[in-house]
Every structure is written in structure tokens, then in C-alpha cells.
Amino acid sequence: xxxxxxxxxxxxxxxxxxxxxxxxxxxxxxxxxxxxxxxxxxxxxxxxxxxxxxxxxxxxxxxxxxxxxxxxxxxxxxxxxxxx
Amino acid sequence: xxxxxxxxxxxxxxxxxxxxxxxxxxxxxxxxxxxxxxxxxxxxxxxxxxxxxxxxxxxxxxxxxxxxxxxxxxxxxxxxxxxxxxxxxxxxxxxxxxxxxxxxxxxxxxxxxxxxxxxxxxxxxxxxxxxxxxxxxxxxxxxxxxxxxxxxxxxxxxxxxxxxxxxxxxxxxxxxxxxxxxxxxxxxxxxxxxxxxxxxxxxxxxxxxxxxxxxxxxxxxxxxxxxxxxxxxxxxxxxxxxxxxxxxxxxxxxxxxxxxxxxxxxxxxxxxxxxxxxxxxxxxxxxxxxxxxxxxxxxxxxxxxxxxxxxxxxxxxxxxxxxxxxxxxxxxxxxxxxxxxxxxxxxxxxxxxxxxxxxxxxxxxxxxxxxxxxxxxxxxxxxxxxxxxxxxxxxxxxxxxxxxxxxxxxxxxxxxxxxxxxxxxxxxxxxxxxxxxxxxxxxxxxxxxxxxxxxxxxxxxxxxxxxxxxxxxxxxxxxxxxxxxxxxxxxxxxxxxxxxxxxxxxxxxxxxxxxxxxxxxxxxxxxxxxxxxxxxxxxxxxxxxxxxxxxxxxxxxxxxxxxxxxxxxxxxxxxxxxxxxxxxxxxxxxxxxxxxxxxxxxxxxxxxxxxxxxxxxxxxxxxxxxxxxxxxxxxxxxxxxxxxxxxxxxxxxxxxxxxxxxxxxxxxxxxxxxxxxxxxxxxxxxxxxxxxxxxxxxxxxxxxxxxxxxxxxxxxxxxxxxxxxxxxxxxxxxxxxxxxxxxxxxxxxxxxxx
Numbered sequence: 001x002x003x004x005x006x007x008x009x010x011x012x013x014x015x016x017x018x019x020x021x022x023x024x025x026x027x028x029x030x031x032x033x034x035x036x037x038x039x040x041x042x043x044x045x046x047x048x049x050x051x052x053x054x055x056x057x058x059x060x061x062x063x064x065x066x067x068x069x070x071x072x073x074x075x076x077x078x079x080x081x082x083x084x
Numbered sequence: 085x086x087x088x089x090x091x092x093x094x095x096x097x098x099x100x101x102x103x104x105x106x107x108x109x110x111x112x113x114x115x116x117x118x119x120x121x122x123x124x125x126x127x128x129x130x131x132x133x134x135x136x137x138x139x140x141x142x143x144x145x146x147x148x149x150x151x152x153x154x155x156x157x158x159x160x161x162x163x164x165x166x167x168x169x170x171x172x173x174x175x176x177x178x179x180x181x182x183x184x185x186x187x188x189x190x191x192x193x194x195x196x197x198x199x200x201x202x203x204x205x206x207x208x209x210x211x212x213x214x215x216x217x218x219x220x221x222x223x224x225x226x227x228x229x230x231x232x233x234x235x236x237x238x239x240x241x242x243x244x245x246x247x248x249x250x251x252x253x254x255x256x257x258x259x260x261x262x263x264x265x266x267x268x269x270x271x272x273x274x275x276x277x278x279x280x281x282x283x284x285x286x287x288x289x290x291x292x293x294x295x296x297x298x299x300x301x302x303x304x305x306x307x308x309x310x311x312x313x314x315x316x317x318x319x320x321x322x323x324x325x326x327x328x329x330x331x332x333x334x335x336x337x338x339x340x341x342x343x344x345x346x347x348x349x350x351x352x353x354x355x356x357x358x359x360x361x362x363x364x365x366x367x368x369x370x371x372x373x374x375x376x377x378x379x380x381x382x383x384x385x386x387x388x389x390x391x392x393x394x395x396x397x398x399x400x401x402x403x404x405x406x407x408x409x410x411x412x413x414x415x416x417x418x419x420x421x422x423x424x425x426x427x428x429x430x431x432x433x434x435x436x437x438x439x440x441x442x443x444x445x446x447x448x449x450x451x452x453x454x455x456x457x458x459x460x461x462x463x464x465x466x467x468x469x470x471x472x473x474x475x476x477x478x479x480x481x482x483x484x485x486x487x488x489x490x491x492x493x494x495x496x497x498x499x500x501x502x503x504x505x506x507x508x509x510x511x512x513x514x515x516x517x518x519x520x521x522x523x524x525x526x527x528x529x530x531x532x533x534x535x536x537x538x539x540x541x542x543x544x545x546x547x548x549x550x551x552x553x554x555x556x557x558x559x560x561x562x563x564x565x566x567x568x569x570x571x572x573x574x575x576x577x578x579x580x581x582x583x584x585x586x587x588x589x590x591x592x593x594x595x596x597x598x599x600x601x602x603x604x605x606x607x608x609x610x611x612x613x614x615x616x617x618x619x620x621x622x623x624x625x626x627x628x629x630x631x632x633x634x635x636x637x638x639x640x641x642x643x644x645x646x647x648x649x650x651x652x653x654x655x656x657x658x659x660x661x662x663x664x665x666x667x668x669x670x671x672x673x674x675x676x677x678x679x680x681x682x683x684x685x686x687x688x689x690x691x692x693x694x695x696x697x698x699x700x701x702x703x704x705x706x707x708x709x710x711x712x713x714x715x716x717x718x719x720x721x722x723x724x725x726x727x728x729x730x731x732x733x734x735x736x737x738x739x740x741x742x743x744x745x746x747x748x749x750x751x752x753x754x755x756x757x758x759x760x761x762x763x764x765x766x767x768x769x770x771x772x773x774x775x776x777x778x779x780x781x782x783x784x785x786x787x788x789x790x791x792x793x794x795x796x797x798x799x800x801x802x803x804x805x806x807x808x809x810x811x812x813x814x815x816x817x818x819x820x821x822x823x824x825x826x827x828x829x830x831x832x833x834x835x836x837x838x
Contacts, residue, residue: 021309021344023162024595029348030158031597032197037352042375046384047485050494050596057227057365058194059378059600061481063488066595 002074005051005067007041013072014038024066032056033070100264101149101181102141103173105205106189107198108155108518109474109601111217111247114610115189116152118247119257126621128805129177133520134168136180143261149181154518157197159204160347162310165520173208174298185211185264192229192244193222193602195363199355200348206240207300209271211263215256216244221604226368234362239272248607271299274354278339279346282306282332289325290317306332307344374602381478391482394475395501398466402459402505403536409458417451440642441635449634452733453627456508456795461619463502463509467516468614472606476516477598484596490578491585493517493596496526500577503533504570507796508626511803512618519594525584527803528813529577531796534570534788537734541787542569544738544753548762549780565781569788576789576820622799629798634732637703641729646693646700654689661686688746695746703729717786717822718779718829720767727786732794734787778832782825790821 007013015037018028032055033039039055050063106112117124120139127136137152153169161167168177175182188205190198205212214234222229235242241259245252273280287302297317305313306329318325333343381387421443424432433439470476476498484494495517503510510530517523542565550562661682668679698704707725714724722744730737738753745761752758765774791797797810804810 018345023310023592024597026160026162026344027157027595027597029345030160030200031599032200032348032352034345034348034352043379043382045382045481045485046388047482049485049488050481052378052382052481052600056194056196058197059602061477061596061598061600063484063596066597 002072003068004039004041004053004062004070004072005064007039007067007072007074009041009043011074012038012040013074016071016073019069019071025069028062028066028070031060039070039072099147099149099181100143100185101151101183102185102187102260102264103151103153103183104187104189105153105159105169105173105201106155106215107157107191107194107201107599109471109477109599110155110189110191110198111610112155112189113152113614114607115187115215115217115245115247116150117613118245118250118253120150126625129168130179131805132165132168133523133803133805134165135515138180141257143257143264146261148260151180151183156201156518158201160304160308162308162312163520167312167316170301170304173205173210174300176298183210185213185260187213187215187260189215189217192216192219193225193227194599195222195227195229196352196355196359197599199358200351202238203272203274203351203354206238206272207303209268209300211266211269212240213256213260213263214238214240214242216242217247218604219244220246221602224368224370225374225602226366226370228364228366230362230364234358237358237360237362240269248609273303274350275303275346276341276350278336278341279306279350282336286325286328286332289328293322293325294319305329307347309333309344377603378478378600381475382482387482391479394470395498398463399501399505401466402462402502402509405462406458406505410455413451413454413458417447420447437642441638444642445635445638448638449631452634452795453623453630456506456622457619459506460509460512460622461615463505463513464615464618465611467498467513468611469606471516471614472604472610474601474603477600480598481600490581491593492525492581493519493522493594496522499526500530500533503530503535506535506537507531507533507793508622508799511796511799512622515803521589521591522594524804524809525581525589527800528584528809528816529580531791531793531813531817532573532577532580532789534573535793537793538569538787540735540738540753542566542784544758544762545780545784547753548759549775549777565784569784572785572788572824576824580816580820621802626795626798626802629801630732630795633794633798637729637732640703640706641698641701643701646697651693651696654693658686658689658693661689691743691746695743698725698729698740698743716829717782717825718776718833719783720765720774722765723774723779723783727790727792730792734790734792737787737792776836778829778836781832782829785828786821786825788821789817789824791817 002013004013004015015033015035017035018025018033037055039053042052042054042059044051048064050061051067053060053062053067104112104116116137116139119141121141124137124139128134129136134154139150139152141148141150151172153172156166156169159170159173161170171177172180173183173186186205186208188202190202202212202214216229216231219229229244231242231244241263243252243256243259245256247253275283283299283303283306286306287297287299290297290302290305294317301313301317305317308314314326314329336343336346381390424439424443425435426432433442467476470479479498480494482494483497487494487496496514499510499513499516501510502513507530510533511527514523514526514530517526546562546565550565553561555561555564664682665679665686668674668676668682673679699707704725706728708721710724710728711719711721714721714727719727722741726737726740726744729740738758741762742755742758745758745765762775763773766772767774791814797814800810800813801807
């Protein structure tokens with residue numbers, strides 16, 4: 001289990017939960033970050049923040065601090081592939 | 085005054101109203117323009133900064149008021165600006181007709197996320213038509229949509245359009261009219277039964293206490309944990325409902341349906357069902373092309389270089405491409421004035437108040453409005469192209485980290501950068517920032533960026549007073565002073581932003597949760613219509629204010645008329661001299677020394693008289709009146725007077741100083757005689773020199789930080805929909821400028837003396 005901001009580039013993960021019910025938390029939910037959805041980190045901005053993700057067939061930009069609220073499960077099959 | 089949502093049927097006599105909703109970047113505005121044409125009424129909703137745009141469309145002979153609502157990802161208001169959209173849709177917005185139907189604009193290439201908003205719109209229970217845009221883009225990316233199946237699974241009509249090519253509009257009009265005549269439909273709710281039960285109970289309670297309340301708002305009340313809807317809907321002493329509300333939320337959490345997550349889960353679950361079998365995807369060249377392009381454009385080295393190059397071209401073009409057009413406007417202005425005053429022959433009008441009003445008030449006023457148009461049009465061409473091709477969001481993405489330390493987001497970068505050319509287009513560009521607080525902060529500090537209108541002031545004073553020597557062997561002192569003027573504005577902007585964020589513009593940091601749309605080729609029609617829209621909005625809504633200020637300042641400098649013995653004697657002498665000149669000209673003696681002496685004496689008198697007139701006017705009196713206030717800055721009353729006169733526009737200060745030092749109005753910052761005159765000017769009645777390095781510095785610092793620009797204030801009024809923010813901007817910038825100029829002068833005289 002880890003958070004979205006720690007995801008390595010290109011790795012697929014599954015959203016477990018979003019922390020917080022403030023504006024950022026609600027906006028993350030509205031943009032489709034709900035439990036079970038698949039998400040992938042595509043890259044970072046030149047200064048290392050924000051981050052660009054792919055989910056539900058579109059591209060989403062999140063700051064590191066915002067991505068850190070999203071708990072994810074790294075896709076098991078893929079993780080094995082990466083380590084093995 | 086809000087009206088409750090009452091059931092009405094569509095009858096033939098009433099104009100139908102249709103509201104347009106949609107995510108940002110879905111082509112909603114393009115569709116609006118395609119349906120309503122140029123017949124649009126643009127204004128603001130009262131009390132908020134949201135632009136109100138209503139157009140007139142024609143549905144098979146029936147007139148329809150088309151209401152364009154701001155692009156949004158969700159109908160979950162947490163601020164007054166977001167509430168406007170919901171109020172309009174529910175018919176609670178005074179002065180806006182209650183919509184008979186909703187047009188929901190949906191990006192076909194991003195259907196799933198867009199259906200979230202559709203789900204909320206269907207909750208409203210109004211006749212709804214879903215408009216699919218960007219179908220060609222989606223197909224290019226290998227996304228195929230079964231429109232018939234989507235329509236049957238959604239339960240409302242779905243029409244695919246390509247608004248920028250005028251395709252699909254007739255089927256859309258037909259579908260819209262049919263749905264409207266079909267009347268209200270049952271609202272569709274994707275929520276689980278536990279949630280609906282709680283909404284039902286709260287709805288009954290609120291309706292019995294407050295009268296009819298839309299069920300949609302009760303849903304929002306239950307879902308919105310920020311307290312905004314609670315304060316909007318419940319009276320302060322309604323403790324019972326508040327308790328019932330929090331009890332309902334606890335019950336939902338226990339049942340595994342916690343607020344607010346329950347909404348996203350329910351709506352995305354619904355969307356997945358609706359999309360079942362609707363979308364087929366295949367790998368495509370263009371999808372991977374957009375991604376590959378993204379990797380290059382967001383690359384640490386190449387991406388940054390491309391961004392810097394783009395910004396450089398944009399910035400340069402606002403300066404240089406606009407210059408010929410601006411010179412052209414100035415040229416036309418001068419020729420008009422010359423024609424009226426009869427510089428080369430018979431004057432069109434005799435000298436007098438009316439002629440002065442027309443030449444110095446009206447023509448200057450109209451010119452003072454039009455002069456900004458080239459820069460506005462050029463900047464908005466860039467912005468429209470960048471927006472339409474999808475790069476605008478990347479620009480914000482690239483710059484976000486740089487802006488975050490002062491509490492702004494990457495979206496503020498382009499408005500602030502443009503403000504170095506001119507704050508007017510800069511302030512207008514801030515409308516790309518959806519968050520109200522970020523937009524206000526950007527607007528309030530944009531005028532601190534040293535714009536091109538400050539250059540004449542800097543150029544004149546630096547050339548006249550800053551020695552052309554080198555510091556530390558490498559930097560020219562004059563160049564370093566110029567640089568310092570730009571730096572002081574940026575430093576002030578950083579501190580002002582931080583200060584405002586900690587005081588009057590407090591609040592949670594807005595999220596940078598933003599879609600990065602896929603790249604596409606921009607549409608010429610979209611770009612042209614957006615640019616013309618902005619230019620026209622400026623002329624019509626800010627132009628009138630700028631014009632009014634120009635005329636007022638003209639009057640302040642023109643009245644009361646000077647009419648004492650000395651000036652009458654001089655005027656009489658001038659007339660004698662004029663007659664002598666005419667006589668000499670007729671005798672063909674233009675080359676004689678006598679002719680030169682007479683015309684020089686005539687010009688001196690004319691310049692002295694116009695100087696005397698300004699000194700005698702309300703403006704001059706105001707300058708003398710504020711002298712005690714500006715004396716600590718090292719200024720004499722003439723500088724104070726020029727500063728007041730420059731309220732419509734900073735660059736006026738150079739010309740005004742020319743008049744006040746009896747050089748006539750033709751002086752500009754490059755003029756050696758104005759420089760010389762400034763160097764030798766003395767305080768009235770003494771031989772103490774007015775100017776020196778400390779005074780020059782204090783004037784420059786003042787003009788770097790002050791808001792002597794009526795046009796900027798007029799645009800801020802227009803963009804914020806309130807007089808409060810331009811008044812605040814003027815007050816804080818003038819105070820800042822005064823204090824900084826005071827400190828500069830007092831430190832500089834001690835350095836010079838020591």
C-alpha cells in the first residue's frame with residue numbers, strides 16, 4: 001500500500017481511498033479518483049511538481065501534496081514483473 | 085430575491101430559456117456562438133465575478149434565450165461564484181429566466197468523466213439534451229461511440245455536433261425543441277436507497293420550515309461538508325435541522341455510504357452502466373502522438389526551452405507588433421487635432437472651450453481607449469490559440485511550482501507576464517483562473533508589474549539625472565537603475581500577494597486538480613470569435629469609463645479659465661506677434677532674423693500662457709494644495725500636479741511636466757530641452773534646485789508602484805464586477821508608492837550628503 005505521489009513513472013496502480021473532505025478531497029473524487037479506478041503516473045513537470053496522471057482515458061495534473069492524499073495499491077502482476 | 089422553483093408549462097407567448105452547462109475545454113462557448121451568433125448580451129451576475137452571457141437563438145421560428153454558464157466539472161457549489169450556476173439552473177437567480185431545458189455539452193474523447201456532470205444535470209429534472217463535441221478528435225484517437233445506444237441508456241436525446249464547422253446544429257435544434265415541448269421529466273438519481281431516504285426526510289423537514297425547497301439543493305446540503313450550502317439554505321438559529329443533518333451524515337457513514345464520497349461512487353457507477361457497450365477503443369497513432377508530444381513539451385530541458393521561447397515571442401509581440409498600430413492611432417489622433425485646429429490653413433473650429441473639449445477631451449479620450457486594443461487583440465490571439473490547441477493548461481502545469489511558494493498557481497503566470505507589457509490585457513487574461521481568490525490576487529498585483537507606459541518616465545529621468553557611469557566595472561548605472569525599477573515591482577508583488585493571502589483573501593489553497601486536454605489543431609473560427617469577443621467587451625464595458633475619466637481630467641486642467649491683467653497683456657502681445665508673423669510671411673521674409681525672433685517670442689508666450697492656465701486650473705490648485713504632502717518626497721507642487729494629471733495614464737506625466745515647465749505640450753521623454761529644463765528648475769521664489777538624483781529616484785519609485793492608470797482601474801472594475809476592488813487597488817498601490825518614494829528620497833539625500 002502506498003500513496004499516489006510515490007508511484008514510479010509508468011507504473012499502474014489502483015485507488016484505495018482519498019483522504020479529506022475539504023475542497024481538494026471533493027475535487028479529487030469528482031475527477032474520478034474513487035476506489036477501484038486504475039491510474040498511472042505519466043511524468044512530472046520540469047521543476048518536479050505537479051505530476052501528470054492518466055486515468056479513465058484522460059490526463060490529470062495533481063500537485064504532489066494533492067497526490068499524497070490518494071492511497072493506492074500497486075498492481076500486483078505488474079509489480080512482480082518489475083521486480084522479477 | 086430568490087424565487088422558488090415552481091412548475092410552469094411552456095406556452096406560446098413566453099420566450100423559452102435554455103441553459104448551457106459543460107466541463108471546461110468542451111467547446112461549450114463555440115457551441116453557444118454557433119447557436120446564438122453575435123446577438124449576445126454580456127454582463128455580470130450581481131455580487132459575484134461570474135460573467136453573465138445570454139444569447140438569442142432560433143428554434144424553428146421560436147425565440148430562445150440561451151444562457152451560457154461557466155465551464156465546470158461539477159454542480160457542487162462551495163462559493164458564491166459556483167452557486168450562481170446552480171441558482172440559474174434552479175430558477176433562483178433573480179433577473180435570469182428559469183431555464184426550460186438544459187443543454188449539456190460533453191467531450192466525446194473524455195466521455196466517462198464528462199458524464200459525472202451529466203448525472204448531476206439529470207438530477208435537476210429539467211428536459212435535457214446531451215451534446216457530443218469533439219467527435220472527430222475522439223475518432224482520431226481510436227474512440228468510437230455508439231450514439232444510439234448511449235441515447236437509449238441515458239434516456240435523453242444525444243446529438244453529435246461539430247460547432248466550429250456548423251455541423252449537427254439543425255438536428256440539435258430539433259431535439260431541443262422536442263424535449264422542451266415534452267415538459268419536465270422525472271429526475272434521475274443514481275444514489276443508493278439509504279441516501280435517498282435521508283434526502284427525502286430532510287426535504288420534508290425543510291419544505292415545512294422554509295417553504296418549497298428544490299430537492300437538488302437538499303441533496304447538496306447533505307453532501308456539502310464545507311458548510312457553504314448549510315449557511316445559504318438554513319437560518320442561523322435553525323439548530324434542529326443542523327442536528328438532523330449531522331445525524332443523517334453519521335447514519336450514512338455507518339451504512340458504508342460516507343458523505344461526500346458517496347456521490348462520486350454513485351455517479352461514476354451510474355456512468356459505467358450508461359457507457360456499457362457504448363465506447364470501443366482501439367490503439368491509434370494520434371493518441372500516442374498527443375502523449376509523445378506531451379513528453380517533449382513537458383520535458384525538463386526541451387519543454388522548458390520551448391516554453392521560454394513561446395513566452396518570449398508572445399511578450400515581444402505585445403510590445404513590438406502593437407507599436408505600429410498604436411503609433412497609427414496616435415497619428416490619426418494628431419492629424420484630427422491638427423485638422424480641427426487648422427495647423428495647415430483655416431481652423432475648422434475657433435479656439436474655445438468646445439474645441440478644447442473635442443481636441444483634448446473627446447479625441448484624447450477615444451484615443452486613450454483605442455490605444456489599448458492592439459495589445460489586447462495580440463495577447464488574446466496568443467491566449468486563444470494556446471487554449472484551443474491544449475497548451476494553455478500545460479503552461480500552467482509547467483509554471484505551477486514557481487508560483488506555488490507565494491500561494492498562487494501556474495495559471496497566474498501568463499496574466500502576470502503579460503502585465504509587463506500592459507496591465508489591461510494582463511488583468512483580462514486572469515479570467516482563465518477559475519478560482520475566485522486566485523483570480524482576485526492575480527488581478528490585484530498585476531498592475532505592480534512595470535508596464536510599457538512607465539518607460540517614458542524612467543527614460544526621461546534616468547537620462548536627465550542618473551550619471552552614465554559603470555558600477556563594479558561591468559554594469560552601466562543607468563541600466564542598473566532601469567532594472568531596479570522592474571525588480572521593485574516584482575518584489576512588491578510578492579509581498580503584497582503574501583500579505584493579502586494572510587488578511588483579506590484568506591481561505592484554503594485552491595486545488596491544482598486540473599485536466600490536461602489532448603492536443604489538437606486550433607480552429608481559426610474559435611480563435612477569431614474569442615479575440616473579437618474580448619476586444620469588443622473591453623471597448624464597450626471598460627472603454628466608456630476610461631473615456632469619462634479622460635474628459636473629467638481635461639475639465640480639471642481647463643477650468644477655471646485664467647483671466648488676469650498679466651495674461652491678458654501677454655495674449656494681446658501674442659496677437660500682435662501673430663499679425664507681425666503673417667505680415668512677414670506675406671512679404672516672403674521667412675528667412676529673416678526678425679521672423680525667427682518674433683516666432684520664438686510668440687512660442688514662448690504661448691507656452692508660458694498654457695503653463696499659467698494649468699497652474700491656475702483646478703488641477704494646478706490641487707497640485708499646490710498637496711505640496712506639503714509631496715514635499716517629503718522631494719517634490720515641488722509642479723511634480724505633484726503632474727502626478728495628479730497622470731491619473732488617466734502614467735505617460736501623461738511627461739507631457740504635463742513639459743507644460744508646467746513652460747515648454748509646451750510637444751515635449752517627449754527624448755527631448756533635450758525638457759531634460760535641460762528639469763535640471764535647472766528651482767523651487768518657486770528660491771534658487772534651490774528642484775531636481776537631483778534623490779528626487780528623480782523618488783519619482784521613478786513612485787511611478788513604478790502607483791496605480792496612475794484609469795484604464796487599469798476600469799478593467800478591474802469590469803472584471804471583478806465591483807468598485808471595491810479598483811478602489812482598493814488604487815488605495816494600496818498609492819500608499820505603497822508614497823511610502824516607498826518617501827523612503828527612497830530620505831535615504832538618497834542622506835547618501836548624497838554623506
